[in-house]
Amino acid sequence: MNIRLKKEEKIKVLCAEDLYGIMQRILVRESRIDRNREHLWTVSLDTAYRILNIELVSLGTVNKTLVEPMEVYSIPLQKRAVKVILVHNHPSGELKPSERDKDITDQLIQVGRIMNVPLKDHLIISETDYYSFLDSGLLNELEQSLKYVPAYEIKKRLEKMAKEIEKAEEKGKKEIARQMKKEGYAIEAIMKITGLSKAVITRLKAE
Incomplete structure (x- = not known):
């Protein structure tokens, strides 16, 4: 589902905090029932890091959401994005990434390389704060992983x-x-x- 953005929300994402300000407002717009479920969004960026599109890819349970690489990259590719940021919320408010969060990010890093549309960050958000894989150094660590790298690569x-x-x-x-x-x-x-x-x-x- 495409998230309708106001003109002033189509900003350049120069840091995680820039994007969190928008994603926090998007999360708060949800009804209380939906807000207590995990959401997964993709944020498509152009060459200048300006937001092209924000898409709600999946709406899950209180602690899990379905993540399929094809679904994650479908809209960014249609929008001719050159970079992608993944965002999902933790209804519990606990921002520490789970092993599943790390594994999904690891997989999507490799998909992004193959598609030539790199994953630039993954944010875990709540209504009051966020966690950035990039800022924490975890994204760089996962980029060194060979778990999902094809054998030919x-x-x-x-x-x-x-x-x-x-x-x-x-x-x-x-x-x-x-x-x-x-x-x-x-x-x-x-x-x-x-x-x-x-x-x-x-x-x-x-x-």
Whole structure:
């Protein structure tokens, strides 16, 4: 369900507090019965972090709401969003993220990467306060997780890492060879110690 926003509410979200001010008002607009159930919203942002749309994706129970990645990203993709913020409330007022909250965020981070629409934050809100995954450092921690990273992506990352290590090792060998040449070692000795070819060692003179 699309949340109708006033013109002045379509602001730039420069920090979690900016968004919380709007989401708090949206939550308070709900009837008391609905306010005591978990809501899940997606906030679509443009390149300037301006709000394009706020969508109520799911309305759950007092302590749980249904989260499907396809539903979370459906409207942001239609709105041509380039960034997404996830928001849900805890009717109990306890803002500490549950293990389920962390797991859902972990999964949606990877979905956002695949869609090229990154998840920039996840807010847990109550009528009086909020918790930001970004501000707490938890979002950065979850971005390092490999739990929901596809196997092909892990393979690509490992291959990239191996190339970087190989490149660093090659650079180190060249520095050793350059120093040895400077100190007058024979090329054959440098080849034996560094494993570099004669051609590579010879070219080092001109570098």
